[in-house]
Amino acid sequence: MRQLAYLFLFAQALIALSAHAEQRWIQGIGYVEPTSEVLRLAFKHPGILGEYKAEIGQSVKAGDTLAIQQNREEQTAVTVAESRLQAAKADLEKVLAGVNPYEIEAKKNAQQVSVLDAEYARRKLDRIEHLRSNKFASEDERDLAETSAKLKQADSRRLAAETRYLTHFVREVDKQVATSQVAVAEAQLQAAKQRLAETYLIAPINGTVLEKILRIGESTVSAGSPEPALLLGDMTKLRVRAEIDENYALSLREGQQAIIFGRGLGEKEIPAHVALVKKIMGKKTVFAKTATERKDIDVIQAFIEPNADMQVPVGLEVNVKIAIN
Missing domain, CATH: 2.40.30.170 (Efflux pump adaptor protein, beta barrel domain)
Structure with a gap:
C-alpha cells in the first residue's frame, strides 16, 4: 500500500511538471x-499661479484646494456684483412698497373735503341764482359764486386724480422691470463667483500629490493651452x-x-x-x-x-x- 501511495504521488508530480513545462x-x-x-491638473482659465496649498507627497481628499491663482480682480468682481444685487433688490422693494399708505390716506381725506367744498359752492351758486331772479343779488355776486363753484369742482377732480395716481403708483411694467434687474444682478453675481471659484484648483479624487510643475508667479497657460500645475494620483x-x-x-x-x-x-x-x-x-x-x-x-x-x-x-x-x- 505504501508503494502504491508513493507511485500515486510520483505520478501527480510528473503531471504537475508536465503542465508547467507546457x-x-x-x-x-x-x-x-x-x-x-496620473492626473495632470490644470486651471481652466489663464492666470498667474499665486500659491500651492498642498506639498509633494501630501495625501489629499476630493474637494481639497491644491493651488490658487492670483485672483484679486475676481474677488473685486464678486464684491461689485454683490453690491449691484443689493441695489437692485432695494429698487424692487421700493417699487413693490409703492407710496406711503399714510400719504394715500391723507390725500383721500383731502379729496373728501374738496368734494364737500364743491358741493357747498354749487348750492351757494343755486341760492344766489334764486336771489338774483328776485332782484336780491347782483350780477357780480352771481359771477363770483359761479367761479368759486367751478374752482371747487376742478380742485375736487384734481385731488381725485392724485388719489388714483398714488393708489395705482406701482405699475405692472415697473414690477417686471425691477424684477428683471434683480434676476440680471443675481446672474452676474453667480458668474463672478464661478469665475472666482475657477481660480482654485480642486482635487477631483482622493490621492497623493506626486509633483508640482509650475513655480509661484508663473503663467498657468503655455502656447495658448492650459499648463498642468501639478500631478495627482491615488497611490x-x-x-x-x-x-x-x-x-x-x-x-x-x-x-x-x-x-x-x-x-x-x-x-x-x-x-x-x-x-x-x-x-x-x-x-x-x-x-x-x-x-x-x-x-x-x-x-x-x-x-x-x-x-x-x-x-x-x-x-x-x-x-x-x-x-x-
Whole structure:
C-alpha cells in the first residue's frame, strides 16, 4: 500500500511538471501607475499661479484646494456684483412698497373735503341764482359764486386724480422691470463667483500629490493651452500599463495569470493578473533600450494588477510575463 501511495504521488508530480513545462508565457514592458492614472491638473482659465496649498507627497481628499491663482480682480468682481444685487433688490422693494399708505390716506381725506367744498359752492351758486331772479343779488355776486363753484369742482377732480395716481403708483411694467434687474444682478453675481471659484484648483479624487510643475508667479497657460500645475494620483492601488507585441494581441484575456518583475524590483517577482486589455492598437512608447529591439511595431496595452499590495514608485519601468495557456 505504501508503494502504491508513493507511485500515486510520483505520478501527480510528473503531471504537475508536465503542465508547467507546457505553460507558455509572453512578455512585455511597461511602467507603474495608479489605477486612477496620473492626473495632470490644470486651471481652466489663464492666470498667474499665486500659491500651492498642498506639498509633494501630501495625501489629499476630493474637494481639497491644491493651488490658487492670483485672483484679486475676481474677488473685486464678486464684491461689485454683490453690491449691484443689493441695489437692485432695494429698487424692487421700493417699487413693490409703492407710496406711503399714510400719504394715500391723507390725500383721500383731502379729496373728501374738496368734494364737500364743491358741493357747498354749487348750492351757494343755486341760492344766489334764486336771489338774483328776485332782484336780491347782483350780477357780480352771481359771477363770483359761479367761479368759486367751478374752482371747487376742478380742485375736487384734481385731488381725485392724485388719489388714483398714488393708489395705482406701482405699475405692472415697473414690477417686471425691477424684477428683471434683480434676476440680471443675481446672474452676474453667480458668474463672478464661478469665475472666482475657477481660480482654485480642486482635487477631483482622493490621492497623493506626486509633483508640482509650475513655480509661484508663473503663467498657468503655455502656447495658448492650459499648463498642468501639478500631478495627482491615488497611490492606494497601483497597476502596470504594459505594452505587448501585436503578434500576441489575440492571445490576451482578462484574468490571465501574470508576473511583474524587472531590474527595478531586483530579485522580486510579484504575482499579478490581467485586469484589462485595451481594444485598440497603438505605437510602441516604452522601450527596453536593447540593440535588437524593434521600435516600429504596433502594440496593444494591457493593465496588469498585482494580487497583493505593491509599494513601488509611480513611473517605475518593469517587465511583465503573462501566461497564455
